[in-house]
Amino acid sequence: MVVVYPMDCIFSSLAHQPIDVTDANAFAKPEGMAYFIPNEGPLNPGMKTHSETVYVTYIVAxxxxxxxxxxxxxxxxxxxxxxxxxxxxxxxxxxxxxxSDGRVDVQGKVLQSEPPNLLSFTWHVEWHEEFRRLPETIVRFNIDSLGGFVRLTMTEQHPVTMDEKYLDGGRRGWPVILSGLKTLLETGHPLPAFDLAVWT
Incomplete structure (x- = not known):
């Protein structure tokens, strides 16, 4: 089963609609989504995969x-x-x-680094004991030039079955983070501060 999550907040200038993730050309379309794909191939060879979430946005940069x-x-x-x-x-x-107070939030190790097109690394949340008990995930950023703008594809992959409450945190947080990156590069200013719990 594939569950599709719109990322409306990310797209200020490009029209979008649900992507058919069974379409091999889906990533080439000028639309953007976040979608959850269980049991797909691993980002890291040898890693057993239970789920991955993919976020796509387009940035004029x-x-x-x-x-x-x-x-x-x-x-x-x-x-x-x-x-x-x-x-x-x-x-x-x-x-x-x-x-911002100097504490370590996340630690990981670089797996792939091919500037300016590909970056992947392990991801382990350290700031809270509950999260420290969780296994590492892997995040990957693909940056594709489309002539005047880029397609940024961020993939988060989990090697074990994760409780929905942990997956939900990423599904709420990453769209805002990527929206903030897009807004910063396109306008020179970050998104206004807001309470993530209220707006997601």
Missing amino acids: SPEKVWEALTLPVFSQEYFFGRRVKSDWKVGSQVTYYL
Whole structure:
């Protein structure tokens, strides 16, 4: 079963409608969705996969600028709820997201790094004991140039069956994060601060 989640908040200038995820050309269409796909092939060879969620958005920016937004703390703190990312982005290197108070939020390891088109790394939430008990997930960003704008595809993959309450957090949070990245690059300003729990 495939469950499709619209990402209306991400698209300010491109028309969108539900994507037929059985269509091999779905990613080439000028629409955007987030969708949940159980039991698909792994992002990391050898990793057993139980679910993945894919988010797609289109950004009027160069691939290089989108790469910078994903990898530099001066950008991430503007759209990622104040979190600063730190890594040298070499394969095997550590990735750390810091909360605004300096605590570690997320840690991981770079799996693929092909600037400015492909970035993937493991993801493990550290800031709360309940989340520290969960297994690592893998996130991947594909940046495709479409001539004057880019398609950013973010994939989150889980190696084990996850409780819906944990999956729901990502499904609510990632669309806002990617909307913030898009808004920052296209306007030069982040999204206004708001209570995520109220609006998602």
